[in-house]
Structures are given as structure tokens and as C-alpha cells.
Amino acid sequence: MPDTLARSSDTAPKPADLPGFGLGLRHQHYQQIAEAPGRVDWFEALSENYMVPGGRPLWWLDTLRRDYPMVLHGVSLGIGAVDPLDMDYLAALKTLAVRVEPRWISDHLCFTGHAGVNLHDLLPLPYTEEALAHVVDRVRSVQDVLGCRILLENVSSYVQYAESQLSEWNFLVEVAERADCDILLDVNNIYVSAFNHEFDARAYLAAIPPARVRQIHLAGHTHKGSHIIDTHDHPIVPDVWSLYGEAVRLFPGVPTMIERDADIPPYAELLAELDQARGIAQRAARETAQEAAA
Ligand SMILES: [Fe+2]
Numbered sequence: 001m002p003d004t005l006a007r008s009s010d011t012a013p014k015p016a017d018l019p020g021f022g023l024g025l026r027h028q029h030y031q032q033i034a035e036a037p038g039r040v041d042w043f044e045a046l047s048e049n050y051m052v053p054g055g056r057p058l059w060w061l062d063t064l065r066r067d068y069p070m071v072l073h074g075v076s077l078g079i080g081a082v083d084p085l086d087m088d089y090l091a092a093l094k095t096l097a098v099r100v101e102p103r104w105i106s107d108h109l110c111f112t113g114h115a116g117v118n119l120h121d122l123l124p125l126p127y128t129e130e131a132l133a134h135v136v137d138r139v140r141s142v143q144d145v146l147g148c149r150i151l152l153e154n155v156s157s158y159v160q161y162a163e164s165q166l167s168e169w170n171f172l173v174e175v176a177e178r179a180d181c182d183i184l185l186d187v188n189n190i191y192v193s194a195f196n197h198e199f200d201a202r203a204y205l206a207a208i209p210p211a212r213v214r215q216i217h218l219a220g221h222t223h224k225g226s227h228i229i230d231t232h233d234h235p236i237v238p239d240v241w242s243l244y245g246e247a248v249r250l251f252p253g254v255p256t257m258i259e260r261d262a263d264i265p266p267y268a269e270l271l272a273e274l275d276q277a278r279g280i281a282q283r284a285a286r287e288t289a290q291e292a293a294a
Contacts, residue, residue, distance in 0.1 A: 018103045018104075021257065022258075023257055025046075032267040044259075045061055051095075062099075080138075083116065090145045104150070106151035122155040128161075143179070151182045167204075176212045177212075188218055188230065191228075191240050202246055221237070241276065
């Protein structure tokens with residue numbers, strides 16, 4: 001992790017590649033992770049859980065990062081908010097990054113609060129030219145402070161804005177291209193939003209430039225009949241696995257991880273789910289090679 005505070009985002013280094021399949025680092029599994037090394041290629045730690053001066057979680061992170069590559073994933077950057085960037089938050093994130101040396105740092109393309117009030121949700125932006133310019137400026141500022149490119153993740157959403165001028169996927173791509181940041185593509189979020197807003201999830205995937213996709217998220221959700229809620233408390237559903245099969249054809253070799261944030265199952269269940277992701281990626285790679293050879 002570079003230690004320079006001032007670095008132009010134009011020259012910010014691209015995140016180092018990270019092969020394989022990861023899991024979210026959850027406190028329920030610390031001990032088992034330490035006792036069963038090698039079953040997971042890397043872990044994603046939630047930044048805000050470790051932006052503290054000490055304590056047990058930070059001790060575990062310090063311990064496990066000796067054996068596993070780590071990435072940091074945040075929920076509080078508020079890249080799309082209109083409040084000023086929280087420089088204290090960024091300083092604390094940078095301090096953590098210097099300590100953990102993550103392969104990259106990610107957060108969400110959303111806003112999370114307004115007028116100093118934290119709304120504790122990942123809220124979608126209006127996809128307008130004005131919002132685009134605003135977000136691009138803020139991504140550049142964040143990258144300058146952190147001294148590296150960040151990854152921005154597409155969020156799941158339940159509302160849309162009448163003012164939007166761009167599709168969500170065009171907005172995401174424009175942010176990445178203009179700010180020179182990378183994309184964390186959440187396949188479940190695409191599925192959820194595609195159902196909620198009746199757009200074509202596969203068209204979304206096809207619009208994303210592969211060179212910008214550095215990581216893929218998978219997760220479970222809750223289907224309420226008329227809409228889907230992104231709950232991260234269930235196994236991944238077959239339709240999302242199917243969409244993932246499409247994603248790994250378009251973005252081969254991109255590291256994938258599974259997010260589980262509630263109703264945390266035994267570690268073995270997540271390992272089995274991760275093996276399912278490995279199998280789908282391997283099958284897609286085989287089929288792509290066969291098609292190329294035919
Ligand atoms: Fe995600």
C-alpha cells in the first residue's frame with residue numbers, strides 16, 4: 001500500500017491482481033480459518049469493523065493476513081453524497097490500509113447519508129450528468145488521498161429517479177472511465193435490481209468493459225414476490241448462479257467472493273458454496289477454450 005498522501009489518480013497504481021476465490025472475513029469463523037488454512041484463496045474484510053486502535057477483531061485480522069491476501073471493503077465512503085468527503089474517515093481508512101496492505105480497497109457507488117445524518121443504507125444515485133461529474137470528482141479526490149485506485153460496487157436498489165438520464169450500467173461505466181477507478185461487480189445486486197426495475201441483467205453485464213472489473217461479489221437475497229431484497233442471509237439462488245456463469249465468461253479470471261452478512265452458516269457451508277463458484281468458473285473456462293478451438 002503506497003504511503004504517499006498526494007498522488008494523482010491519473011498515476012495511481014492499478015490494484016494488484018488477486019487470483020481465485022474468497023470469502024468475507026466474519027468473526028464467527030476466525031478460529032476455523034486459522035485452523036484450516038488453504039481452503040480459501042483470500043478474504044475480504046469490512047473496513048469499518050477494523051478502523052479501531054486495537055481489540056480482538058484487529059488482532060485476528062493482523063494474524064490472518066499473514067496467511068491470506070486481504071482486500072478491504074467499506075460501506076461508509078458515501079462517494080455519491082453531497083456532504084463534503086469525510087476526511088477523518090479517509091485518514092482512518094488509509095491508516096488501516098497501511099497496516100493491512102490490502103490488494104485493493106472497495107466501496108459502493110451510492111450515498112449513505114445527507115446533512116450529517118447517516119442513513120445506514122446504500123442508497124442509489126440519480127443517474128444524471130450532474131451526479132456523474134460530482135462522483136467522478138470525489139473518486140479522484142479519494143484516490144489521491146489513498147494513493148491508489150479504488151473499486152466501486154454496483155448496489156441493489158428498490159427505487160429509481162425520474163431525473164435519471166443514463167442507465168445504471170452506463171453510469172457505472174462512465175464513473176469508472178472518467179475517474180479511472182475499477183469496478184467491483186456484484187452479480188446478485190444486478191439480479192436484484194434487474195428484477196425490481198425490469199431491466200435485462202445480461203445486457204448490464206455485456207455493457208461492462210472487462211478491463212475495469214477487478215472483483216465479483218456473490219450473495220443470497222430474499223424474494224418477496226413483487227420485489228427482491230438484498231439480504232445476504234441466504235445461499236445464492238440458482239438464477240444468480242446462472243448469471244454468474246455468464247459473468248465468468250465475460251470476465252474470465254476475475255476474483256470472486258461470497259458475501260454472507262446475516263444468519264452466518266457454518267464455515268463448511270460457505271466453503272461448499274465457494275466450490276460451486278469454482279466449478280462454474282472452471283466450466284465456463286473449459287467451454288470458452290472449446291469454442292475457441294472449434
Ligand atoms: Fe456486494
